[in-house]
Amino acid sequence: xxFHWKTRHLDLEQTLESGQCFRWKRQDDGSYNGISGxxxxxxxxxxxxxxxxxxxxxxxxxxxxxxxxxxDYGRIIxxxxxxxxxxxxxxENRGIRILRQEPFETLISFxxxxxxxxxxxxxxxxxxxxCFGDEISGKYGVFRTFPTAERIAxxxxxxxxxxxxxxxxxxxxxxxxxxxxxxxxxEIINDMSLDDGREYLKKITGVGDKVADCVLLFAYHKIDAFxxxxxxxxxxxxxxxxxxxxxxxxxxxxxxxxxxxxFRKMTVPExxxxxxxxxxxxxxxxx
DNA sequence: AAACAGGCCTAAA
DNA sequence: TTTAGGCCTGTT
Numbered sequence: 001x002x003f004h005w006k007t008r009h010l011d012l013e014q015t016l017e018s019g020q021c022f023r024w025k026r027q028d029d030g031s032y033n034g035i036s037g038x039x040x041x042x043x044x045x046x047x048x049x050x051x052x053x054x055x056x057x058x059x060x061x062x063x064x065x066x067x068x069x070x071x072d073y074g075r076i077i078x079x080x081x082x083x084x085x086x087x088x089x090x091x092e093n094r095g096i097r098i099l100r101q102e103p104f105e106t107l108i109s110f111x112x113x114x115x116x117x118x119x120x121x122x123x124x125x126x127x128x129x130x131c132f133g134d135e136i137s138g139k140y141g142v143f144r145t146f147p148t149a150e151r152i153a154x155x156x157x158x159x160x161x162x163x164x165x166x167x168x169x170x171x172x173x174x175x176x177x178x179x180x181x182x183x184x185x186x187e188i189i190n191d192m193s194l195d196d197g198r199e200y201l202k203k204i205t206g207v208g209d210k211v212a213d214c215v216l217l218f219a220y221h222k223i224d225a226f227x228x229x230x231x232x233x234x235x236x237x238x239x240x241x242x243x244x245x246x247x248x249x250x251x252x253x254x255x256x257x258x259x260x261x262x263f264r265k266m267t268v269p270e271x272x273x274x275x276x277x278x279x280x281x282x283x284x285x286x287x
Numbered sequence: 288a289a290a291c292a293g294g295c296c297t298a299a300a
Numbered sequence: 301t302t303t304a305g306g307c308c309t310g311t312t
């Protein structure tokens with residue numbers, strides 16, 4: 001079943017390789033295959049938007065929600081234009097959307113992300129799903145579901161050693177145990193404020209401010225969450241030392257994603273490691 | 288070889 | 301309440 005979604009604010013590469021998700025598989029033709037929950041999607045870019053291909057048309061709504069189709073990104077970008085740096089960052093990355101991902105998968109993924117790099121994060125998550133997820137096969141190949149909290153909670157640290165997740169194994173198990181036992185109820189976070197949700201998630205060992213904010217932003221769509229990672233700290237220190245501009249209020253998470261991508265591209269060119277980062281950054285950002 | 292990676296935990300003041 | 305070390309593993 002194909003669905004043509006016309007939008008100028010979904011660039012698959014910008015969105016799916018922006019560090020908010022880790023399981024999408026890019027095909028040689030530039031399309032992507034993905035799984036969320038038990039739903040499989042093949043999606044490709046077209047001139048005026050994207051084409052979603054699901055197994056059953058009843059899955060369209062799931063994916064439109066996943067891709068946050070109800071949010072007007074054009075309006076938000078307009079609002080951000082009050083700040084020059086952010087304006088440039090947003091215009092260049094106008095195809096980024098903030099996804100609405102499955103909470104448990106997002107929680108575990110960002111626990112794994114700490115003090116780690118994206119290729120290895122992807123590897124660990126992939127091995128986790130290969131070892132403990134259910135297989136679903138179809139027209140676009142074989143997929144594996146993200147394992148449930150119950151499944152992981154029943155495992156031992158030794159069981160998880162094939163993941164090569166290092167010190168994070170203890171955190172993964174603690175999260176799975178607290179979720180499956182109900183000590184942490186991922187459902188009720190939907191009704192919590194940003195601050196309450198952050199404190200609640202921090203009951204899990206291995207979840208601090210940064211990981212919590214990533215989960216709140218990328219799973220619960222609390223778009224004022226502002227995950228403060230090493231990159232964003234550099235950016236805010238250099239450009240927003242006196243505080244964030246007012247035009248971000250209420251939408252700081254979306255701004256964060258534009259800024260993160262803008263400066264990451266600048267600092268880490270596709271071909272090789274960047275050189276002379278500071279001067280390159282300054283040159284571009286002051287335009 | 289040594290440092291670093293989209294942090295967090297623990298111990299110590 | 302804030303601040304240093306250390307941490308699995310992999311890559312450069």
